[in-house]
Amino acid sequence: MEQAAPTFWTKKDLIGIRELSRGEIELILDTAPQFLAVSKRISRIKRVPLLQGRLVVNWFHEPSTRTRTSFELAAKRLSADTLSMTASSSSHVKGETLHDTLANIEAMHADIIVLRHSCAGAPHMLAADHSSHIINAGDGRHEHPTQALLDAFTMRLALRENSANKDATLDGVNVALIGDVEHSRVARSNIFALTKLGAKVTVCGPVALLPAQVEKLGVRATTSLKEALCDADFIYALRIQRERQGKGLFPSLREYVKLFRIDRDSLRFAPDHALVLHPGPINRDLELSTEIADGSRSLVLQQVTNGVAIRMAVMHLLANSQSRQL
Amino acid sequence: MDRNNDVESTVVMDASAMAATLNSMAMAVVNGNPELESLVLLGILRRGEPLAKRLSALIEQTTGIAPPVGALSTTLYRDDLHARSSANVASRSGETYFDFSLEGRTVLLVDDVISAGRTIRAAMGEIMDYGRPKRIQLACLIDRGGRELPIQADYLGYIVHTTADEWISVQLQEVDGEDLILLHERCDK
Amino acid sequence: MSLLIKNGQIIDPANKISGLFDLLIEDGKIKEIGKELQGDDILDATGCIVSPGLVDIHCHFREPGFESKETIATGSQAAARGGVTTVVTMANTNPPIDNAGLVELVIRRAREEACIQVCPAACATKDMHGSEITEMADLKAAGAVAVTDDGKDISSSLVMRHALDYAGMVGLPFLSHSEDETLAAGGAMNEGYCATLMGLPGIPKVAEDIRTDRNIRLAELTGAHIHIQHVSTAASVEIIRLAKKRGARVTAESAPHYFSLTDEATLNFNTNAKMNPPLREQEDVEAIIEGLKDGTLDCIATDHAPHTQTEKRVEFQMAPFGITGLETSLALTMTYLVHPGHVSLEKAVELLCLGGAQVCNLDAGTLTPGACADVAVFDPQEEWTVLSEDFASRSTNSPFIDQTLKGRVRHTICKGKIIYSAP
Numbered sequence: 001m002e003q004a005a006p007t008f009w010t011k012k013d014l015i016g017i018r019e020l021s022r023g024e025i026e027l028i029l030d031t032a033p034q035f036l037a038v039s040k041r042i043s044r045i046k047r048v049p050l051l052q053g054r055l056v057v058n059w060f061h062e063p064s065t066r067t068r069t070s071f072e073l074a075a076k077r078l079s080a081d082t083l084s085m086t087a088s089s090s091s092h093v094k095g096e097t098l099h100d101t102l103a104n105i106e107a108m109h110a111d112i113i114v115l116r117h118s119c120a121g122a123p124h125m126l127a128a129d130h131s132s133h134i135i136n137a138g139d140g141r142h143e144h145p146t147q148a149l150l151d152a153f154t155m156r157l158a159l160r161e162n163s164a165n166k167d168a169t170l171d172g173v174n175v176a177l178i179g180d181v182e183h184s185r186v187a188r189s190n191i192f193a194l195t196k197l198g199a200k201v202t203v204c205g206p207v208a209l210l211p212a213q214v215e216k217l218g219v220r221a222t223t224s225l226k227e228a229l230c231d232a233d234f235i236y237a238l239r240i241q242r243e244r245q246g247k248g249l250f251p252s253l254r255e256y257v258k259l260f261r262i263d264r265d266s267l268r269f270a271p272d273h274a275l276v277l278h279p280g281p282i283n284r285d286l287e288l289s290t291e292i293a294d295g296s297r298s299l300v301l302q303q304v305t306n307g308v309a310i311r312m313a314v315m316h317l318l319a320n321s322q323s324r325q326l
Numbered sequence: 327m328d329r330n331n332d333v334e335s336t337v338v339m340d341a342s343a344m345a346a347t348l349n350s351m352a353m354a355v356v357n358g359n360p361e362l363e364s365l366v367l368l369g370i371l372r373r374g375e376p377l378a379k380r381l382s383a384l385i386e387q388t389t390g391i392a393p394p395v396g397a398l399s400t401t402l403y404r405d406d407l408h409a410r411s412s413a414n415v416a417s418r419s420g421e422t423y424f425d426f427s428l429e430g431r432t433v434l435l436v437d438d439v440i441s442a443g444r445t446i447r448a449a450m451g452e453i454m455d456y457g458r459p460k461r462i463q464l465a466c467l468i469d470r471g472g473r474e475l476p477i478q479a480d481y482l483g484y485i486v487h488t489t490a491d492e493w494i495s496v497q498l499q500e501v502d503g504e505d506l507i508l509l510h511e512r513c514d515k
Numbered sequence: 516m517s518l519l520i521k522n523g524q525i526i527d528p529a530n531k532i533s534g535l536f537d538l539l540i541e542d543g544k545i546k547e548i549g550k551e552l553q554g555d556d557i558l559d560a561t562g563c564i565v566s567p568g569l570v571d572i573h574c575h576f577r578e579p580g581f582e583s584k585e586t587i588a589t590g591s592q593a594a595a596r597g598g599v600t601t602v603v604t605m606a607n608t609n610p611p612i613d614n615a616g617l618v619e620l621v622i623r624r625a626r627e628e629a630c631i632q633v634c635p636a637a638c639a640t641k642d643m644h645g646s647e648i649t650e651m652a653d654l655k656a657a658g659a660v661a662v663t664d665d666g667k668d669i670s671s672s673l674v675m676r677h678a679l680d681y682a683g684m685v686g687l688p689f690l691s692h693s694e695d696e697t698l699a700a701g702g703a704m705n706e707g708y709c710a711t712l713m714g715l716p717g718i719p720k721v722a723e724d725i726r727t728d729r730n731i732r733l734a735e736l737t738g739a740h741i742h743i744q745h746v747s748t749a750a751s752v753e754i755i756r757l758a759k760k761r762g763a764r765v766t767a768e769s770a771p772h773y774f775s776l777t778d779e780a781t782l783n784f785n786t787n788a789k790m791n792p793p794l795r796e797q798e799d800v801e802a803i804i805e806g807l808k809d810g811t812l813d814c815i816a817t818d819h820a821p822h823t824q825t826e827k828r829v830e831f832q833m834a835p836f837g838i839t840g841l842e843t844s845l846a847l848t849m850t851y852l853v854h855p856g857h858v859s860l861e862k863a864v865e866l867l868c869l870g871g872a873q874v875c876n877l878d879a880g881t882l883t884p885g886a887c888a889d890v891a892v893f894d895p896q897e898e899w900t901v902l903s904e905d906f907a908s909r910s911t912n913s914p915f916i917d918q919t920l921k922g923r924v925r926h927t928i929c930k931g932k933i934i935y936s937a938p
Contacts (some may be wrong), residue, residue, distance in 0.1 A: 018712065034402060037421045045455035048402040097829060119830035120714040121784030140832065142714025188714055211711040 009317040013127040013134040016143040017192035025196060028313050029153050035312035038077055039305065050316050051080035054111040059101075060137070061087040061117045066280055066304070067137050067147075071114045074311035083110070098122060102130050112315055115139075133318040135311075141183045147279055148189035150310040152197055154303050155234050158275055171198035176228040177219075178260055179238030179287050180209040186279045187238055191217050204228035205238075205260060208249040225260055229269040236277045237262045237288040253286060263289035267297075275299050334511045338468070338486055338494065341505040347483040348377070351465055352384035354481050359432060364460065365393040366428065370400060370437040370449055371420045376500035377467060378436035396424020398435070403448035428457035434481075438496045440466040443475035468507060470494050517541040518931060519554025523565035523892060528865035529881035538565055540888040543931035547884055558933070560892050563925055566864045568600025568631075568889030570880045571841060572871040573665070573690070573744055573768060573816035576602070576633070578624060579617075580609025585821040585909045587621070590841070591629035593819070593908035595935035597841040598891035598924040601632040601872065601879040602819075603690075606643070607666040613638035613649050615657035622658045630934040632889070634877060636661040636690060639678045645669040648678045651685045660875045663690035665744060668726050670696060676733050683739030688766075688875055690742050691730045693751070694792065698722035703832045705793040709778040715831065720799070723792050724750040731758045731765050742874050743767040745818050747792040749802030756811040766874045767806075768816040771840060771847035772914065774803045780914055786827045786834035788914040790820065804857050807866060814870025817844045821910030839913050842906060847915070849895050849922025860895065888931040897923040 009027060017025070038048055056075035060068050068084065075082045085105075098117075105113065112133045115123045120140035127134040138144040152170060159168040175194050181187040181203045194201050201219040203210060204227070214221050222228050229235060240256060250256055260266075262276060276292055277299050284290050293300060339347065359365050362385070369378030375397045386392035399422045435449055450462060466479040471487035484507075488494060491512040497504050520538040525548055527533075537552040538545070576590035585593075587604075594602055604621065606612035612621060618635050625633035637659035641647045643666070651662055662682050668691070669675040682689045699722040704710050706717025727743055731754065734741035743755060746769045755767045777796055780788040788794060806812040820837025827834050848867060852858045858866070868891075872880030879889060900919045903911040927935040 034399070034421055037423075038402065041422070041456070044457070047455065049451065050402055097825070099828060117830070119832045121831045124784050125828075125830065140714055141716075185714060188712075212706050212717060213708040213711055216708045217711065 009321040012318070013123070013136075014145055014314055014318060015123045015127050015134060015136045017145045017148050017189045017196070018143065020145075020196070022196045025149065025152070025193060028149055028310065028317065029156060031313035031317060032153055032306070032309040035077070035316070036306065036309035038312070039308055047077050047079055049079045051075065051078035051111075051319055054080045054319055055109065056080045056082045056112045056114065056315065057105055057110045058082060058084045058114045058137075059105070059116070060085070061115075061122075062138070064116055064138070067116065070304070070307045071135075071137060071311050074308050074315060075112075077308065078312055078315060080112070080315070098126060099129060102126050102132075106130060106132050111319055135314060135318065138185050141185050141188070143189045143192075144185040145189050145193075146307070146311050146314060147186050148193040149314070150303055150307040151190055151236070151277060151279075152193050153310055154277065154299050154306050155275075157302070157306070158299060162273075169198065170194065173199045173233045174202070174231045175199050175234045175236060176202045176204060176232040177236045177238060178225065178228060178262060179205050180240055181205050181214065181238065182209045182211045183241065184238050190236065191219055195219065202228045202232070206250040206256065225266055226269045229266065229274070232270050232274050234275055234277060235262055235267075235270060239279060239281070240283060240287045242283070257286060261285075261287060261289060262292055264291055267292065277303060280304070332513045334513055335508045336511075337506070338509050339484060339507040344467075344505045344507065347467065348380055349384055351481045351483055352381050353388070355381065355434060355465065356385055356389055358463070358480065361432070362389055362391050362393065364430070365432045365434060366424075366426055367393050367395045367434045367436055368398045368424065368449070368453070369395060370398050370435065370445060373496055373498050373501055374398075374435075374437035376498050377438060378434075381434075381436060381465065393434070394424070394426050396422075396426065398422050398449050398452060400445055400448040400452060403452045405444060405448065422452065428453060428459045431459050433459040433462045435462060435464045437464075437466050438498070439468045439470055439494055440464070440477070440479055441470050441472045443473050443477035446477050447475055468494055468496065516556070517546065517554040518556045518558060518888075518928070518933075519552055520558045520560050520565050520890065520892065523560025523563045525565045525882065526861055526864045527567060527882040528861055528869050529567075530883055532882070533861050538882065538890065540890070540928070540931045543888050545882050545884050545886050545888050548882060558892070558926060560925070562896070563892050563894050564860060564864070566891050566893070567868040567880050567882050568891050568927065568929060569598045569845060569867045570601040570814075570869070570871040570877060571599045571817050571819065571844065572603040572661075572814065572875050573770070574602040574604050574819040574841065575607070575821065575837070576604045577608060577821060579620065583823055583909070584826075586628070587624045587633060588628035589907065589909040590819070590821070591625070591631045591633060593839070593841045593906065594631050595927045595929070596907045596924065597843065598845045598893055598927050599631065599841055600889035600891070600927060600929045601634065601877060602841075603634045603636050603660055603871070603875055603877075605665045606636050606638045606663060611638050611643045612636070612659070613641050613643070615650070615653045618654055618657035618659045631929050632879065632887075634658075634660040634875065636663045636665070638662065639664045639682065639689060640669060640674065643667065645671060645674055648674070648681055651681050651687055655685050655687055659687065660877060661688045661690050661742070663692070663744075665690060665692045668692050668694045668696065668730075672729060672733065675730065676737060679734050679737040679739040679741065683737050688740045688742050689734070690744055692744050693723055693726035693730050695722040695726050699791075702793070704781050704789065705778040705795050707778060707796060709782055713782065713784065718791070718793050720748040720750060720795060723748050724754060727751040728754045731755070731763055734765060735763045738764065740764045740766070744816070745770050745773070745792055746803065746806070746812060747773045747795050747799060749799045752802045752806040752811055756806065756809070759811060766813040767811065768814045768871070768874070769803045769807065769812050770816060770818045771844050771851070772838065774800055774807065775847050775851040776800075776914060781831075784831045785914060786829070786831055787838060787912045787916070789831065789834050789836055790818070790838050791836035804852065807852065808858055808862070813866075813874055815844060815848060815866045816871055817841055819908075821908055822912050823910055824912075827912050837912065839906070839908050839910055842908065843901060843913060843915050843920065845891070845893060845924055846899070846901075846920035846922045850920045853895065854921055888928060890926075890928040891924060892926040892928070893922060893924045895922045897921070899923045
């Protein structure tokens with residue numbers, strides 16, 4: 001199963017995990033530790049000059065605090081100049097097309113565009129027609145590639161730290177994704193990344209929140225939390241959006257909590273070593289109990305720390321590779 | 327390296343010559359640093375780090391003071407990443423690591439070979455991000471010429487000015503299992 | 516003046532003719548089919564099929580209201596390039612064609628601008644709101660050939676019943692866009708594996724199927740002739756097949772993209788593969804082909820739905836539904852139905868020409884002597900590549916761009932005049 005990571009990064013953009021090979025995913029994961037060390041170092045200057053003089057534009061069409069902050073911090077730690085545009089400050093609301101807005105940003109010589117958009121495929125559409133490096137920071141319910149990369153990195157790091165094998169991989173590791181899989185770009189990107197890395201993925205949630213033919217993605221699907229957790233090495237609680245409740249996809253948050261919440265009771269179904277992840281922000285006590293979120297089995301804050309390193313690695317690989325000349 | 331051509335190799339330094347060279351470099355470092363307590367050594371990964379450890383041990387033998395040693399990976403500070411074959415900084419050769427402050431100290435940078443000087447420039451840039459040392463010195467085992475920046479070693483083992491057809495290989499016990507420095511020359515038939 | 520088309524294989528399903536004959540046209544009418552005929556002008560059709568001009572009963576010419584997408588003039592030129600000489604235009608213009616005055620407007624514009632025969636369909640309900648039925652007798656008198664709210668279904672079963680009652684009474688076919696809008700709401704493509712991969716909200720097949728069934732049953736209740744538009748699912752084909760067996764007055768069409776593409780065509784977020792109903796799956800493609808073969812589906816109609824580049828070059832979910840079809844329907848029928856051996860040339864001509872004419876009771880689709888001389892001359896073997904710059908339509912939203920197809924229109928003749936010749 002073990003494949004050597006390619007020495008080269010050749011892609012102009014990071015638009016999804018579906019487009020990446022296992023080798024490319026591993027290259028990103030292997031590049032991140034250097035950057036993790038930058039964030040953790042004792043010096044006053046937690047920054048390296050790899051993107052000095054480059055312009056990173058954070059272009060967010062959806063409200064986001066943590067992803068935008070993480071990208072912005074990553075860009076700053078690489079010494080890049082950063083610019084933030086939110087939907088209300090961009091021209092999209094005035095009827096300008098995405099293509100036109102991006103052409104205008106590019107006319108000001110932006111190097112990397114970090115795009116969050118509510119429509120699936122928006123970054124794909126732009127990447128095909130524009131020369132700047134596009135990083136998908138979440139498109140509709142489609143993909144959120146840097147989230148999946150930081151999740152895989154976090155799981156791999158936890159495995160390596162908790163076992164004697166400092167080269168441990170995710171091959172054969174069981175990961176359970178719990179909750180609203182249908183509307184979750186985090187779930188999709190994680191399914192693509194984890195299956196490519198050799199992990200065995202189970203998705204579990206109310207039936208209306210599991211996507212059509214999801215098994216064809218190479219995962220096991222179940223509506224029984226007990227079944228999903230019984231062999232899980234990692235448990236990934238997905239965010240339940242409260243507004244879904246009104247759409248009749250499940251009867252009530254109360255019943256959701258009873259059937260699908262990750263808490264001390266439901267964790268009894270899981271092996272003792274199982275660790276818990278969540279993409280944030282957490283609806284405390286809804287999909288994940290406070291006790292578990294803040295407890296020793298939670299990797300939530302490691303995910304946040306690792307997120308900056310992964311995004312530094314991605315920006316560095318995109319901007320400092322010769323993809324455009326190739 | 328073009329395998330179609332013959333390569334002639336000459337020994338620049340064997341194990342005993344290397345030991346003697348490091349010994350005299352250590353003496354020079356001691357003489358150059360009356361305030362030995364403020365001295366710290368940073369070896370540039372990969373082969374500068376074991377050399378720094380050896381120098382520290384030699385200094386301890388004569389003075390009883392072992393200057394602390396750290397490792398410096400200059401990868402993230404290089405000015406030529408984009409021009410190299412790849413931007414691969416996947417950490418295979420190690421990461422920067424030291425657990426002491428550089429503030430007000432004398433930092434002795436240690437590397438095996440100095441040529442263009444760009445590694446040292448990157449290393450100095452990185453050091454500055456960690457603090458403000460009182461001074462930075464440089465020790466190199468071999469100077470093979472070809473400088474592109476105005477940087478010189480304060481403590482130098484040996485000078486071999488190589489031509490375009492020549493190159494130096496440094497092998498160290500800790501990394502390669504043997505102490506040996508060779509000069510290779512490509513000979514066209 | 517007469518025009519003689521020589522040496523071609525004449526196919527005229529209405530008169531069960533298929534063979535090497537000459538076709539003589541005089542004064543805009545079919546004069547004679549026979550051997551060794553004489554005429555003033557000669558058109559050599561060696562190696563070509565000579566068929567009735569194609570009849571496409573599902574087109575959006577966008578006029579009035581959306582002239583930047585298409586006009587009656589450009590739409591009819593696109594038709595000519597595709598061998599199509601008669602179209603039925605849909606009523607979802609702005610304003611919608613829901614009164615006799617607007618029907619007359621379309622007919623007058625067509626007389627002024629169109630090189631082909633344009634037959635307007637009119638709305639079944641006022642302003643296409645699905646609540647009050649239109650004055651169908653008046654619409655018919657003005658020249659409407661059918662009623663339809665195409666683009667949407669009538670959600671109220673009661674209103675649908677009344678619309679069918681009345682359409683049956685005045686003798687107009689009801690062209691039905693069958694879709695449960697609550698199940699389809701928000702959907703951008705077929706619900707299934709591809710939608711799951713792409714993270715796009717899906718439109719389940721059953722949204723089409725349950726309304727196909729409801730609408731046919733209401734038609735049976737009222738005795739009206741219902742025609743199911745753009746059938747895209749295997750289940751709907753089966754529903755229509757069973758209805759025909761029990762004697763319902765139902766006809767149906769499918770479009771070339773439903774027998775040539777699956778939802779995989781959207782995998783790269785290509786908005787030119789976004790239409791409603793959406794591209795389905797392989798099993799549906801096979802069922803559509805079977806339905807065309809066994810007569811469950813009566814005709815091929817394109818649902819020619821032009822949209823501008825600007826409108827289509829947006830996020831997939833924001834892009835409008837619809838693709839152009841007039842200029843590729845014959846080639847797609849040859850490439851995906853005839854050449855793989857699913858249907859004979861004769862059956863293909865029947866589906867493209869006669870079937871639609873019969874659905875809408877049009878005086879078209881035959882080469883009967885005395886009929887209007889609408890003729891298509893095409894080379895079933897010639898390969899050509901679909902290029903956006905070649906389109907006569909004002910829009911180029913086709914998923915077939917850059918694809919090489921086998922079967923090309925050489926000449927299109929309408930009312931005895933050559934209105935298009937391939938370069």
